[in-house]
Amino acid sequence: MSSNLFEYLPRIVSLFPSLADISEQDWKHSGIQVIETEPNHIIEEGQFLEYAILILEGTVRMYKISGGGREITLYRIHGGECCPLMTSSILGESEYEASACVETTGLVLAVPVDIFRDWTDRYRKFRQFIFKSFAKRIVVMSNLLDSINFKSIRGRISEHLVQMTKQAGNSNTLHITHDILAIELGTAREVISRTLKGLENEATIKLSRGKITIMNQIALESYIEA
Amino acid sequence: MSSNLFEYLPRIVSLFPSLADISEQDWKHSGIQVIETEPNHIIEEGQFLEYAILILEGTVRMYKISGGGREITLYRIHGGECCPLMTSSILGESEYEASACVETTGLVLAVPVDIFRDWTDRYRKFRQFIFKSFAKRIVVMSNLLDSINFKSIRGRISEHLVQMTKQAGNSNTLHITHDILAIELGTAREVISRTLKGLENEATIKLSRGKITIMNQIALESYIEA
DNA sequence: TAAGTTAGGTGACTTTGTCACGGTACTGCT
DNA sequence: AGCAGTACCGTGACAAAGTCACCTAACTTA
Structure with missing residues (x-):
């Protein structure tokens, strides 16, 4: 006070x-x-x-x-x-x-x-x-x-990640947990984990504990829906 | 003008x-x-x-x-x-x-x-x-x-139907198509049809072309989620 | 270093949305 | 009356997303 x-x-x-x-x-x-x-x-x-x-x-x-x-x-x-x-x-x-x-x-x-x-x-x-x-x-x-x-979670996650990199001064390493992402987007943690895993398998991102590294920003942006 | x-x-x-x-x-x-x-x-x-x-x-x-x-x-x-x-x-x-x-x-x-x-x-x-x-x-x-x-479509449909009956002066016959309901709730027509069919099979409502009759309002209300 | 906590992975299942049809009832026309 | 066209509904097969149960890996702290 x-x-x-x-x-x-x-x-x-x-x-x-x-x-x-x-x-x-x-x-x-x-x-x-x-x-x-x-x-x-x-x-x-x-x-x-x-x-x-x-x-x-x-x-x-x-x-x-x-x-x-x-x-x-x-x-x-x-x-x-x-x-x-x-x-x-x-x-x-x-x-x-x-x-x-x-x-x-x-x-x-x-x-x-x-x-x-x-x-x-x-x-x-x-x-x-x-x-x-x-x-x-x-x-x-x-x-x-x-x-x-109307939008797919893949699109929404991609959009969120891209936004985050901008806020982080275009660093391509984001410090965030799947849990938090789930809360941000209003979905379940498992859904986030699975989707991120999918993106990792395509080498669009790289995952580690509490950290997401963007490997291919162009690909990520291409998932964002109108 | x-x-x-x-x-x-x-x-x-x-x-x-x-x-x-x-x-x-x-x-x-x-x-x-x-x-x-x-x-x-x-x-x-x-x-x-x-x-x-x-x-x-x-x-x-x-x-x-x-x-x-x-x-x-x-x-x-x-x-x-x-x-x-x-x-x-x-x-x-x-x-x-x-x-x-x-x-x-x-x-x-x-x-x-x-x-x-x-x-x-x-x-x-x-x-x-x-x-x-x-x-x-x-x-x-x-x-x-x-x-x-957060809510299930069954709950959302039930809520919408109950609301409609009130607007219709508590008549239990609603004149509405599945198509319109889908647009109201932001989902697909097929989803509405399936869900309504489910409610009909439980004798909660009765379906006919362009018309829905509420048979058991209590049951319907019980599906509405907090 | 052991125990506890936090983060993440995965399989099985349910619900919801999508796609492609097909059928049935109404409407308007001849 | 008969017919074409349209609006409405049903359904099966599949895809996407959410739920549940449980597991493992990685950090933290005593």
Whole structure:
């Protein structure tokens, strides 16, 4: 819990330019806090929220979990973003329909829901930022839905691996377990293992414990479906 | 195309109470139109939109379509609603990621995007209405995703049938083809046929051409998964 | 170095999706 | 009435994906 919100203000504003207009008065509400997050802290599905969360540092993974224990990652939110599924439950006044898990230590700005609502009313830039966040996630979710329903796992895995290499600065060695991949893509670990084995047999990738090396990126990309 | 928008105003406002505040001046923009929709008119994926659409009468089905021709219904919008996936592309300034199909003759209010943006800025109630629309659809989409990824088709079909009976005033005779059901649920017609056949063999339902009769609603409901 | 934990492999099976047909009921036309 | 064309449904054979049970290999830690 932050001792002094105002110390963080410059950082907050540089991450969220849309908050630049907020008056000093408005920052002085007692409920607003900067909170340090611990990894693996989980916010469960179906709760009513007291705060809107804006991420300053670190990442949060939004996911769904099934009765049978299978899991799927919906999307991640990083520094400078807010979580529309949570916001949705605030502005739509309903429970929210997913779980969130903090992945790294980090910092978040917590704004009490009534103040949040007030700000979206009174501050144009902030409001537009929230609108865009919604829009972005709706698109992401709709594409995810498309992938799940229409694409082959081979294609989806390939796509995920290729994306990962980009994030890893085009290194062709990825440090990830089959288990995690399964959770990312919403399938079973065995399915991932089998499919990866298939790719290894074609010399497209090379497997070792907790590591995947891309041997033939072109081939991998060719599996990605429209 | 409407000869006189102002004739429609009382109806518009009673359907969209959030539009009650809009000033007469603001209604006088030349671009705003009431348009009659023809069934099966389709708006394809990936277009930039010139108008925000508010439905006055009739329904519009939003769906995704795959390369292989399979299709899935994301949700429907009815009188008194707006389409967040379209709105999303307006406020998020991106292409929109689904197709829309008019299902019945009806009426829509078309508001040019710049006017729409202006209204969301200046009119609080309207803005909150749009926010809630977003929130609602995000929840719907996230639940759909959950169903597709985690639930059995038997469960999904059962759920859909039970829902349909409610909409049909608890009549236990549904007029629907396997083909349509497949499109609703995003699967193949054969899968639907097989599953329904299974339910018929257990005397849970009775099949005839273009018609499904529910014989044992309790059994049907028991298949619906959490 | 032994024990425990995490990661990965595999075979057998079920469910779901795909492909290729074939049959049956309706519709409209002559 | 007869016929062609279309929409709807059934089905078998197969492929792809998910489930279950169990195993082995590799790291970790005491």
